[in-house]
Amino acid sequence: MTVKLDFEECLKDSPRFRAAIEGVEGEVSELETRLDKLVKQCNSMLEAGKVYCQNSKNFVSGLRELGQLCVADSMMSECLEKFSNKLSIILDAQGEVIETTQKSVKLKLQSFVKEDVKRFKDVRKEFERSSESLETALGKNAQAPRGKQHEVEEASNALLAARKTFRSEALDYVLQINVIESKKKTDILMAMLSLMDAQAQFFQQGHQSLTDLEEYRRNLTEQHTHLVLNSAREKRDMEQRHAAIKKKDMSYDDSIMDFSPDAVSGIAMEGYLYKRASNAFKTWSRRWFTIQKNQLVYQKKFKDQPTVVVEDLRLCTVKPCMDNERRFCFEVVSPSKSCLLQADSERQQQGWISAVQNSIASAFQDRREDPHSPRGRERCSSVSTSNTGPLEDQESASRAALEEVQKIPGNSQCCDCGEPGPDWASINLGITLCIVCSGIHRSLGVHFSKVRSLTLDSWEPELVRLMCELGNSAINRIYEARIDEITIKKPHPSSPRQDKESWIRSKYVEKKFIQKLPETARVTPLRRSSARRNRANTQERTGSRPPLKPKPGRATLPRLSGLSQSDIGQKNHTSSHQDEEEEIDLSGLHPGALLYRSAALQNFPVMADALAHGADVNWVNTAEEHCTPLIQAVSANSLAACEFLLQNGANVNQADNNGRGPLHHATILGHTGLVCLFLKRGADYNARDNDQKDPITIAVENANADIVTLLRIAKMNKEMREMDGAFGQSGDETYQDIFRDFSQMASNNPEKLKRRSTDLKTP
Template sequence: MTVKLDFEECLKDSPRFRAVIEGVEGDVGELETRLDKLVKQCNSMLEAGKVYCQNSRNFVNGLRDLGLHCVADSTMAECLEKFSSKLSIIVDSQGEVIETTQKSVKLKLQSFVKEDVKRFKDVRKEFERSSESLEAALGRNAQAPRNKQHEVEEASNSLLTARKAFRSEALDYVLQINVIESKKKTDILMAMLSLMEAQAQFFLHGHQSLTELEEYRRNLSEQHTHLVLNSARDKRDMEERHAAIKKKDKSSDESIMDFSPDASSGIAMEGYLYKRASNAFKTWSRRWFTIQKSQLVYQKKFKDQLTVVVEDLRLCTVKPCMDNERRFCFEVVSPSKSCLLQADSERQQQGWISAVQNSIASAFQDHRESSHSPRGRERCSSVSAISGGLSGEQENAGKEALEEVQKIPGNNQCCDCGESGPDWASINLGITLCIVCSGIHRSLGVHFSKVRSLTLDSWEPELVRLMCELGNSAINRIYEARIEEITIKKPHPTSPRQDKESWIRSKYVEKKFIQKLPETGCVASLRRSSARRIRANTQERPAFRPALKPKPNRATLPRLTGLSQTNIGHKNHTGFHQQDDDEDEEDLSGLHPGALLYRSAALQHFPGMADALAHGADVNWVNTAEDNATPLIQAVSANSLAACEFLLQNGANVNQADSNGRGPLHHGTILGHTGLVCLFLKRGADYKARDANEKDPITIAVDNANADIVTLLRIAKMNKEMREMDGAFGQSGDETCQDIFRDFSHMASNNPEKLKRRSTDIKTP
């Protein structure tokens, strides 16, 4: 231990001792100042180092992410992975240096200043205090008079005590001076030694890590040289090809039309076509079409799911369409629909027609064995019955519709021939059909039967609900009511197509098997008998419809044999009215077909509506006793989405108004039935029509503060205005409108309680 000051010297309290003390005090003060500054600089360095390490780690993570992105290129992925790993080791070493600096330098020096220097200052204060006391005692001792013995003794005692305290404090002070002189060397040297060791280890680890990549760096450098040469050659070749292509004639925008049925990609034909939508607006959208796997499909973007236009090309035909105002149009017709497409030129139109025809021929050739079987012949023969079709986009919801509709009793077999697993439907009749019978129904015309595929077509929720309200069993009780009295035998699945066609025409066109209307004199009893038979035969049918909601006011309807004034009963589990203990059912047996349709629509009595239409009821029949209301308006009053859909599918006029000038859209708006308003707008209802009070539906909805209906009406108005404008705004507006209407339809069918929103701040448009 280095002795800065001798203990004997402090007892003398000589000027030399005082001079040394002053020098030591000045030196310690300077040391404290410099150490404080160094600690602050060290703290700044540590903070900057931590930020640097964090940014370095982020950079390493960025290199790793880039390597994952370039995983397909082994050279780049390997380079990025190796370098990021080594750099991560270096960054970790840098973190260790910072940690060592934190512990060895900052904390050590900070501790020296806060503890040792502070202790030195405290001892110095005690020394100075005792020195002042000694000085005062010496003065009093010197001033004590000779002749006053007690003062002399008192001064001598005080001096003795002060000198003893001073020498003790002086010895402690000298000890502290020597200690701090020694400790400042050891602490500072140890801090610097730890820092040098950490720095040496840091650079050593970095050097070792990068040295391990030395051979890899040489190989990578050679690869880079080859890549630069290859890149230069590729650039030269591309520039030559670019110049050669620019010299060609670019005035024609014709696409290359190549039909390749044996292409390795499986795509026989592809290109852009315009497709006309199936909504009421008949908008055109440009889509990328392909022929693959005997199907015609399209998509908007590459990652979009393919939408199937034709599931099996063997079941369709293609022909040019000269009736449309647009040029280069052609039509792809299947048993369920007709899809109108437009090419960019006549050459492309002919190319696509030829491609579809060749694909049909290829599909038949690939499935020659199945086409030779009886089932295959039936499927192929159904193609010849195609005379048109319902247009519409196909979606995956078809599978769900198939499962939902086939749960209805009787729907697991074809309504007309009994073949199991039917995957076609007649949406205006509410029945399921096999492929052969669906082709026959399609040939009858849409005024008799509207055919749609349960698997290939998109199904709106209201259509699914409609199909669930009827079913094969209910319809056959109407159209085959007299089958036991007729000698014609119902066909079975293996019957010839001619027999099936004859049966279907007799059943739906000629209506040979329905219960005939009685003569005037016995109408009431016969109609009651028919109604009782229907009720008796439908006891096993489960509940697929909402609870009965009869109109509050009874209708005064014309009957064939008078008017029954009995009370309205409740619906049993079959959906028909059944008498209970307290009230009688409403007797509808004497109503003529139009009145029966009208009353059944109010009661949501679907078999009754189907029975009325089968007996020739006018779907737009007017009840003069109730302001010229129609069955569709009655269905609106009952808030029955499925009943309105049934009437519309059977030709109801969505714009026919009553004597107050109010059509179904007015009534739906007044009653706040958002789902019905959405349905009518999709079916082309006139949102501008005014009633007798000169109010259109938008004004009525605003007055009623119905935010949802106002939204629908304004969107329909905006959409029409956009379509009337020039430019591309019409198409995007149509797509948005369709999406919104589709969302409202699903909500009205599945979550009607969500359509109760009201707003008091809607302003008149």
């Protein structure tokens, strides 16, 4: 049975869905008209026996008209044509038809019209009523002023209720459409079979004529039996799916959004947005927007010619608009014009902004194949994360990053499909990807994968170091550890996008292929060593809090997710005081504790393994002054480990029991490169610890001129931006140059960043 409308499509309520609804309603109306006509003709046959032959001919004519309506269905059109022809021959010789046969035809079709078609009309009325209510609620919600919270809440609650009712009625309407489409075949065919059986049984004179149809009747009966069984099965499946979808929360205020830059249809993103007119009245209109063919277009109805908003996405930028009174607004700015748009929620606003930015990046990637194009060397803010100098320097750095990253084992092929020469990367996973897989990763969301181009984006040195610490081989040993145990075939470069998307979601979102942790690894906490505990007791008695020192490392780490011993490694970190550990079994650590220990050891495969098993990147070790994995990485002076944790969502300002965050610890230990990194990642340089000391005060006390310089420049740059007001830039060239130089030095020449004593005064 062909499904006329899909349940998921009705939730979008797109112009395409509305156009399909109109087509179905026209077909049902026409079907009702034809069936009503056929029933009346059959009734005339019963009531007027004297004019039976003439009425029967009209009935045959009605069958032929019905066959013309069902011309798209070869089985039904053939059936109606054959039977109408044979009936015409029989009616030439016989003037009557057995009354019982005609009654069966009449009652069956009449029941279909009075019950099924009537039920369809009732459901349609409810759908239209809920659609009007939703449209009204959407208008009120969009018009709710930002400053009147009670009106916003009232409009939002009304919108939630209207959307829930509409989606429920829409699902019921789509179900009724599919059911009536299915039942139309079975009821009409059943009526025809009843009529044919009656003709064959009671019309002796027409026996010879009907004998010619015996073989066809048998085949048709078998087909009808299969149709009935299939229809019943599909109806049950539809009802189950309908019930399952209906159990979901219908009150959520976000449309179904799926950014797909490589979609077969060419549509990367679509959905409703409000658009402000450019006329003097500045009116707002709700339109269906689409990102396709490197353009942003909109239309009111499905058959309308799309109106182009942005001709070439590479020539535009997108940004949220907080100045307008209406909520969830964002602006698409091109050289020729600016278009102000409004989404229905904050999530939709962010989704559209991200979709436009990703489409811009994809457009640049497509253009990259033509190096002589005048636009091929353009860059915009959505493609490059930062400007590090002239265009030639950026391209040179990008080529160097590409070469260095692709030297890592496994990185010469896409991590997920194996396509050679990948030039995209996921910086929080540390893998390289082809353009198709990068688009799928981008659609997962930045909480799963942060995609960046190896050739179009500029790369900070700490990111390059991070990519070189992991690689496709190491990550696949984690996320594909159990692939041999599961009968799921890994996609190859020529696999359809749907297969790649299913594989990537199973691998990174559902994590079907990672090695399961033993039960002991889920509950075993870390215990503080006796030496640390005694030292803590001494500190409590004396009231002193000495600066945090690097934690002593462990010789080995547990084997997880199929990691080899070479992955885990033996990275010994020595210190002046070796602690005597008490009841610590690293093989039994739960993911958070494992991430904590491996961060101190700078063991990236194990850190990635712990995160894959659900480790909280901000996990707190209550036994060791509430330190976090990021603070452990600071203690080990690991720039790449800190960057890895930050890219995976670590809080750069989370403090320990002493009120010291990662920036405090980096300042105390004199790690200039880490101070530079944390300042670039938004660390609060004004935060004070329990001794009421901020990082600048600590740096001055420790006589570290480089760190004092960085902190003071960061503070001065922020003050300058605040003086400039809303139009303040992200930093002047001097500020950017100094931080870039320190980043390069920390990554490439860390020995030059040595603590040195100078005559510094407290600011």
